[in-house]
Amino acid sequence: MTNAPDTLDHAAFPQTVWREYVSPIDRIPRPVAMLGLFFAFIAIWHVVHALGVVSPIILPSPLETAIDAAFVGQNLATGGYMLVALWTTTKAVLGGFFVALGIGMALGILVGETAFGERAVLPFLVAIDTMPKVAFAPLFLAWLGFGIASKVALAAFIATFPIIVGFAAGLHAADANARMLFRSLGASRWQTLVKMKLPSGLPQIFTGLKIAAVGVMAGAITGEFLGGGKGFGELIRVAAAQLQTVRVFSLIIYLSLLGFALFSAVALIERRLVFWHRSSVVGSGDGR
Amino acid sequence: MYPRPVPAGLPMMAKGRPVYALRGVARSFGGGRIRALDPVDLTLTEGTFSSVIGPSGCGKSTLLKIMAGLTPPSAGSVMLDAKPVMGPRREIGMMFQQATLFPWRTTIENVLLPIEIRDGAAAARAMRAEAQALLDLVGLKGFDAVFPAQLSGGMAQRAAICRMLVTQPKVLLLDEPFSALDELARDFMNMELQRICLARNATAFLVTHSIPEAVMLSDVVYVMSARPGRIVEAIDIDLPRPRTIEMTVEPAFGAYVNRIRARLDKGAFA
Numbered sequence: 001m002t003n004a005p006d007t008l009d010h011a012a013f014p015q016t017v018w019r020e021y022v023s024p025i026d027r028i029p030r031p032v033a034m035l036g037l038f039f040a041f042i043a044i045w046h047v048v049h050a051l052g053v054v055s056p057i058i059l060p061s062p063l064e065t066a067i068d069a070a071f072v073g074q075n076l077a078t079g080g081y082m083l084v085a086l087w088t089t090t091k092a093v094l095g096g097f098f099v100a101l102g103i104g105m106a107l108g109i110l111v112g113e114t115a116f117g118e119r120a121v122l123p124f125l126v127a128i129d130t131m132p133k134v135a136f137a138p139l140f141l142a143w144l145g146f147g148i149a150s151k152v153a154l155a156a157f158i159a160t161f162p163i164i165v166g167f168a169a170g171l172h173a174a175d176a177n178a179r180m181l182f183r184s185l186g187a188s189r190w191q192t193l194v195k196m197k198l199p200s201g202l203p204q205i206f207t208g209l210k211i212a213a214v215g216v217m218a219g220a221i222t223g224e225f226l227g228g229g230k231g232f233g234e235l236i237r238v239a240a241a242q243l244q245t246v247r248v249f250s251l252i253i254y255l256s257l258l259g260f261a262l263f264s265a266v267a268l269i270e271r272r273l274v275f276w277h278r279s280s281v282v283g284s285g286d287g288r
Numbered sequence: 289m290y291p292r293p294v295p296a297g298l299p300m301m302a303k304g305r306p307v308y309a310l311r312g313v314a315r316s317f318g319g320g321r322i323r324a325l326d327p328v329d330l331t332l333t334e335g336t337f338s339s340v341i342g343p344s345g346c347g348k349s350t351l352l353k354i355m356a357g358l359t360p361p362s363a364g365s366v367m368l369d370a371k372p373v374m375g376p377r378r379e380i381g382m383m384f385q386q387a388t389l390f391p392w393r394t395t396i397e398n399v400l401l402p403i404e405i406r407d408g409a410a411a412a413r414a415m416r417a418e419a420q421a422l423l424d425l426v427g428l429k430g431f432d433a434v435f436p437a438q439l440s441g442g443m444a445q446r447a448a449i450c451r452m453l454v455t456q457p458k459v460l461l462l463d464e465p466f467s468a469l470d471e472l473a474r475d476f477m478n479m480e481l482q483r484i485c486l487a488r489n490a491t492a493f494l495v496t497h498s499i500p501e502a503v504m505l506s507d508v509v510y511v512m513s514a515r516p517g518r519i520v521e522a523i524d525i526d527l528p529r530p531r532t533i534e535m536t537v538e539p540a541f542g543a544y545v546n547r548i549r550a551r552l553d554k555g556a557f558a
Contacts, residue, residue, distance in 0.1 A: 177388040183358055186376045187405045195405070199392050276391035276437055 060246040069250035076254065082235065089231035090258060092148050092220040096155025097262065100212055104160045108167020108208075112201075113193060122168075129161045134222050141227045150227050155219030159212035166208015170201020203277045206270040213266045217259040232258075307459060307491045308332035308355065313364035315350050320362070323516035325350050327364060330510070330519070332459075335489040337482075339502035340510040340519075341548065347517025348495045349463055355493065356380055356461050368459065378406065381457030383465040387444035389436035389451075396432035399423065399450040406455070415454065422450040426480060442473035446480070453484065460485070460492040467497060475533055478504055482530060499552075503544045504531055511551045521551050 049061040075082040110117035144150040224233020239247035310330040325347035353359040366373040404412040426446040
């Protein structure tokens, strides 16, 4: 239906439709931006190598690294000794993560839920957390031997503290109104914990878990550097000792894939479980 | 016309069975040095709606929490149904300024939360039809499986009403339940609240900042003063029920509003 108000002098007014300014760098689509950065990094690497600024023994070229990475990849894909090593490290990493999760959850709930935990236990935990945890590696080796147990222990030791903090912070994050509602309903401490405090603390808990997922990698590899064994850490140590820098590079690439897989798994579970909360900066992709 | 429970002019005590009885209820901090609430005597009879109004920090929320058994008084006696209130009681339903729906539960799961906590998940499942009926009643039909993030503020508070009512409480304790809503939603919710209270013969106690809201809903308005909080006047609101939004422009309504405002101006803020 046309009810054009022909008495109005639309023609006398200019259009004032305008677009909000978005800087060119923020208009680049994500895949383009990521690939661009990646190739820029490779290009700089290549130039540094080609100029001979650094000795080729210390810094291999991108191409050499890619070729060696392909070789390592073939070994992994065909179930060679490197796959065995990767699996050994994976076991240490996962073992460390789950041990840390168990201990971290228990201590985190103790600290977050009880006055005793906050007053008496927390100061000791903070004191231990400030220690350089890698320095405990020789102790774990002496106590648990050169097998996988000492690697699991070191990985768990590093990863436990962020999980404790995540749980304690998560339990404290519960809203005052929610607490009052649960009290008014006569909810037990257990009900309050399970039905209210833990779910509402999941964002903080997962922040702790994601930090832990990164920490277990460092713990397991450090354990393997210092305590030998059959893991990827040992492969890297041997390659470095033989000045096979290329191999060190390509092993690190696959190791980082393991770390990324663990982190992504945690982030994925978080997105499934904490579907109502969309503020995480890493791992959730839909942030702007 | 809606029958008045008692002829106008009679004191509140004559209206019906006392549900709540408060005698000398006081609250202080720091070993009695800071008086949050001076001794309060209060009797709420069955089926009446009472409001307490006063400036911020006058202790009205403290009073409500003491009545709910969420905070112990420093002195005095709180009796509900002739039994002492020593903690939260099943007869009480509460509402707060925030709807406090849990984002990981659907609307109907939020409504059923009190049942789940008190009687277990099986009891909650058995009450699903009742919860559904409550949601329909407050105009949330079709929103039962929706998560709270998709509800507006007014819809969330309506779900909170359902959560309060699902346990069939005899007493409603309301802590500024609609003060975060816009004017239109608030009027609507107040009318809903009145309808629910009349239909269930519920005894309600409302903490509010809004004088018109207090007059609109209440049989009695208690005016409180600040620091130390105490009730300075109890004003009977003798307007016919059910009350309507149109009544707010009537002279009698305005007279009550002015009287309460004058009382608040005179001493409540001193």
